[in-house]
Amino acid sequence: MKKFKLNILLAMGVSLGLFSCSESFLDVEPGTSILDNNYYKTVSDAEMALVGCYDGFQRTSSNGNLSIYVVSEVLSDNCFGGTGNTDGRGYQALDRFDLSQSPSDANLFNGTWTDYYAAIFRCNTLLSKLDGIPFKEGTNTRNRIEGETRFLRAILYFDLVRLFERVPLLKVPTTENLPQAEPVETYKLIVEDLKFASENIPADAYPKSKASENDGRVTPYAAKSMMARVYLFYTGYYKADDLGITKSEVLAGLENVISSGEYGLIDSYKSLWPAASYIPSETANTLDKSGYIGEGNKETVFAQKFNSTTDYNGNIDGNRWLVMMGMRNTNWSPYGKGWGACTVNPKLVAAYSDNDTRKKASIIDIVGEGIKTFDLKDAREYTGYSTKKYTPTALPDGTSDTGGSKDNQISQDQDYVLIRYADVLLMAAELGSPNAQTYYDSVRKRAGLNGRSVSLANIQEERRLEFAFEGIRYWDLLRQGLDVAASTIAQTQKVKSGAADDEVVITADNVRKTRGFMQIPNTQIIISHDVLIQNPGW
Numbered sequence: 001m002k003k004f005k006l007n008i009l010l011a012m013g014v015s016l017g018l019f020s021c022s023e024s025f026l027d028v029e030p031g032t033s034i035l036d037n038n039y040y041k042t043v044s045d046a047e048m049a050l051v052g053c054y055d056g057f058q059r060t061s062s063n064g065n066l067s068i069y070v071v072s073e074v075l076s077d078n079c080f081g082g083t084g085n086t087d088g089r090g091y092q093a094l095d096r097f098d099l100s101q102s103p104s105d106a107n108l109f110n111g112t113w114t115d116y117y118a119a120i121f122r123c124n125t126l127l128s129k130l131d132g133i134p135f136k137e138g139t140n141t142r143n144r145i146e147g148e149t150r151f152l153r154a155i156l157y158f159d160l161v162r163l164f165e166r167v168p169l170l171k172v173p174t175t176e177n178l179p180q181a182e183p184v185e186t187y188k189l190i191v192e193d194l195k196f197a198s199e200n201i202p203a204d205a206y207p208k209s210k211a212s213e214n215d216g217r218v219t220p221y222a223a224k225s226m227m228a229r230v231y232l233f234y235t236g237y238y239k240a241d242d243l244g245i246t247k248s249e250v251l252a253g254l255e256n257v258i259s260s261g262e263y264g265l266i267d268s269y270k271s272l273w274p275a276a277s278y279i280p281s282e283t284a285n286t287l288d289k290s291g292y293i294g295e296g297n298k299e300t301v302f303a304q305k306f307n308s309t310t311d312y313n314g315n316i317d318g319n320r321w322l323v324m325m326g327m328r329n330t331n332w333s334p335y336g337k338g339w340g341a342c343t344v345n346p347k348l349v350a351a352y353s354d355n356d357t358r359k360k361a362s363i364i365d366i367v368g369e370g371i372k373t374f375d376l377k378d379a380r381e382y383t384g385y386s387t388k389k390y391t392p393t394a395l396p397d398g399t400s401d402t403g404g405s406k407d408n409q410i411s412q413d414q415d416y417v418l419i420r421y422a423d424v425l426l427m428a429a430e431l432g433s434p435n436a437q438t439y440y441d442s443v444r445k446r447a448g449l450n451g452r453s454v455s456l457a458n459i460q461e462e463r464r465l466e467f468a469f470e471g472i473r474y475w476d477l478l479r480q481g482l483d484v485a486a487s488t489i490a491q492t493q494k495v496k497s498g499a500a501d502d503e504v505v506i507t508a509d510n511v512r513k514t515r516g517f518m519q520i521p522n523t524q525i526i527i528s529h530d531v532l533i534q535n536p537g538w
Contacts, residue, residue, distance in 0.1 A: 040129035043141060049126045050145050054216070054305075056119030057152050059316060060159070061304060061416065065111030067321040068159045069390075069416060069471045070341060071518070076474035077489045079342035080381045084328060085498035087380065091341060097510040099519065099538055106522035109163070113521050116156050117170070123153040125173040143200035150193035151201075151218040151226070155418075157193075158230055161186045162475060164535065165517045179531050184242065187234050191243045194230065197223035198253060208262045211296030215303065216415075221260060222302035224253030225419045228427045236479030237516075247431060254428040257301070258439075263421040264298045265446050270361035272299065273389045274414060278334035280396045287334055287393070287401060301419040308403030308413035318404075322412035326392040327364065328379040332371045335364060336392030336400055336408060340378075342469075344385035345493065352465060357448045362468050364388045376499035383495055387469045390414060422446075422466055430459050478516045486511035513537035 039045055061067045073079045074094045081091030089102040099105065126149050135142040160167045166180035169189065198220045206214040231250045235241050257263065270276040270291070277291035295303070310318035326338015344363055352359035364386040366374055376382055392412055393401040402411035422443050429436035440459065441451035443466060452458060463476055477485040490508035494501065514537030525532045 040126075040133060043133060043135060046126065046130065046133050046142075046145050049122075049129070050148055053119070053122045053126055053149050053152050055317075056122040057156065058304060058306065060112070060115045060119060060156070062306065062310065062316045062318055062320050063111060063115050064320045065115055066109055067112070068163065070321050070324055071163070072471040072474045073342045073387075073469060075489075076477065077345060077491070078348050078468055078473050079344055079387070080383070080493070080495065080504050082328075082341045082343035082379070082381045083324075083339055084378055085380045087339075094518075095504070096506050097514050097537065106519070108519060108521070110521035110523045112163075113524055116160050117168075120153060120156050120170055121173055123149050123156070124170060127153075128173055140200070140202055144202060144205055147197040147199075147201040147220075147223070148218040151197040151223050154190045154193035154197070154230075155226060157186055157190050158226075161190070162233065163518045164520055165515070166533070166535075168532075177528055177531050180533065183238070184240070187230065187243055190230055191227065191245055194223045194227045195245065198227065203260070208296070208298060215296030215300070216305035218302070219262075221257045221262060222419060224257055225301050225424050225427075228254050228424075228431065229419070232427065232430065233475055233479045236481070251428060251431040251433060254424055254431065255433065257421075257424050258428065262298070263301060263424070265421060265425075265442060266293050266297060266299045267446070268293075269357050269446060272297070272417075272420075273361060275334055275364075275388050275391045275393050276361040278393055278401075280333035285395050285397050285399075287395060295415050299421045300417050301421055301424060302417075304416040304418060306413045306415055308411045310407075310410040311405060312410070318410050319412040319414055319416065320410065322390055322414055323392055323409055325387050325390050327366070327371070327374060327386045330371065330374045331394045331398035332369075332373055333396045333398070334393045334401070335371075335386075335388075336394035337398075338392050338408075340380065340386075342387055343379075343381045343383045343495070344387060346383055346385065347491070347493075348464075348468060349385055351461075353449070355448055356465065357446075358465055358468070362387070362389055364391070376496055378498075380497045381495040381502065381504060382497070383493075389469045390416070417470070420467075420470075423463075423472070426459055426463055426466070429454055430456065482512060482516055483508075485516055510537070 040049065061069065071094060074081050074091055081095035083091055090105045090108050093099050093101040093105055127146065130142060130146055161183055165183050167186060168178040169181035169186050170178065171189065197218060201218060201220045201223065203220055206217040206219050227245065228250050231243065231245065234243060266272055271293040274292050279288040279291065281288065306319040307317040310316055323338045324341040326336055328340030329337050331337045349363055366384050366386060392408060395401050400406045400408040400411060402413060404411040425439035425443055429439045433439060437454045440454040440462065443462060444451060460476065460480065464473060467473065477488055486508040489511055490506050493504045495504055496502060514535065517535050519538035520532055520534050525534060
């Protein structure tokens with residue numbers, strides 16, 4: 001299932017109050033009969049509102065605003081900002097942690113900010129209405145719905161607190177002008193929400209055996225896995241362990257995921273990714289997709305779902321950031337054209353051994369793969385390498401290989417896998433599982449590598465290679481400490497921009513002065529009447 005389809009407008013009062021209106025709209029009759037005062041009356045209403053919460057979560061990546069996935073890669077040492085040679089330099093401001101690269105970009109994250117708070121508003125509204133819904137006694141429907149909703153709220157806040165650190169913490173559906181909370185307050189709510197989800201969503205609610213029906217729904221295993229990611233980031237970055245959950249409890253949650261029997265490693269690494277496994281036909285305008293394991297496979301613990309049915313009339317359910325990752329205006333089947341963001345750092349390419357199967361599955365080698373249509377004059381920060389895991393795909397004739405309207409810009413529908421089983425294994429090893437060596441070696445063996453002694457340093461290096469271009473590396477660096485992140489990201493790298501020699505220069509001081517956090521949108525500071533305070537370095 002690509003998306004939990006909702007066929008009516010999800011106004012329901014869910015988004016009311018988030019956006020101001022001009023006077024001419026104040027007296028307009030509502031376009032739907034589903035409003036706050038006549039909704040949330042039945043269990044079916046609650047189920048539909050839950051779909052609305054998933055939809056809100058999806059819209060953080062489908063609205064065309066700056067997505068956390070792209071940001072996470074640009075900020076890391078995996079990639080440079082890239083894009084087109086004549087484009088604005090917003091991505092360079094992020095890549096260098098330096099607004100002087102694009103001084104007019106005071107609102108890089110404004111759409112991101114509003115998308116996330118709109119989604120949080122939906123979750124808070126549903127949570128506030130559950131007590132008034134007559135759930136049948138003896139069922140766990142209410143707790144399941146609450147658990148799924150609280151997981152979604154947790155992941156939304158986790159993204160916000162990692163991006164901006166101090167953010168307004170809304171626990172109820174309010175439009176109150178709240179000041180920024182201290183990060184520990186936000187993290188404690190995240191932990192409380194994930195605890196509830198892990199304890200109250202039934203283990204058999206969404207089994208892998210029915211992934212075609214329920215892929216993308218929250219399971220207790222997803223909550224336990226996300227808890228580990230939250231715990232490792234918070235305790236690593238802040239050097240504190242005060243979130244109300246212990247290391248042993250977090251590890252026990254991961255061991256439960258592992259022992260559940262629901263998950264496993266796919267035998268072939270490249271089978272996890274469409275562009276890595278599709279083979280263009282030499283005689284017909286088709287792609288052989290038999291090598292792709294497909295969505296909802298046993299390695300997927302939690303994914304953000306997308307559809308190819310986005311249009312220009314208000315339907316928003318596609319993966320809008322995927323087209324950013326494609327080679328700049330270059331179709332070379334199975335790879336489809338894109339906007340050229342996140343050119344790959346040659347240092348990452350060199351970090352893979354030649355017999356590591358993840359290298360070819362993760363990276364497009366533009367020269368090595370004989371891609372002859374690439375136009376250097378149109379590209380910025382060309383390194384010779386592009387990302388392969390998340391990139392558009394194209395048929396041999398260069399047309400877009402998507403459903404819907406086959407519009408390269410809006411019809412991308414590759415799911416974003418937030419948590420893979422390999423991550424569960426490596427997090428459990430990092431947290432000190434008695435089976436750490438076995439877990440660690442199993443990940444390496446799948447990549448065609450021999451085992452080696454398990455250590456924190458080796459685990460971090462394995463994570464770098466295993467999860468390249470999956471939106472994880474930057475946060476793994478940051479949780480090792482600001483100095484580690486700054487010194488690792490800092491570099492001078494020769495590139496080509498517009499076919500001319502260029503350099504990417506990233507200084508450790510620029511990373512340090514921001515403390516690794518991003519710019520609060522200036523529009524939001526103005527709207528708040530300066531209740532919001534800008535982060536250092538921006």
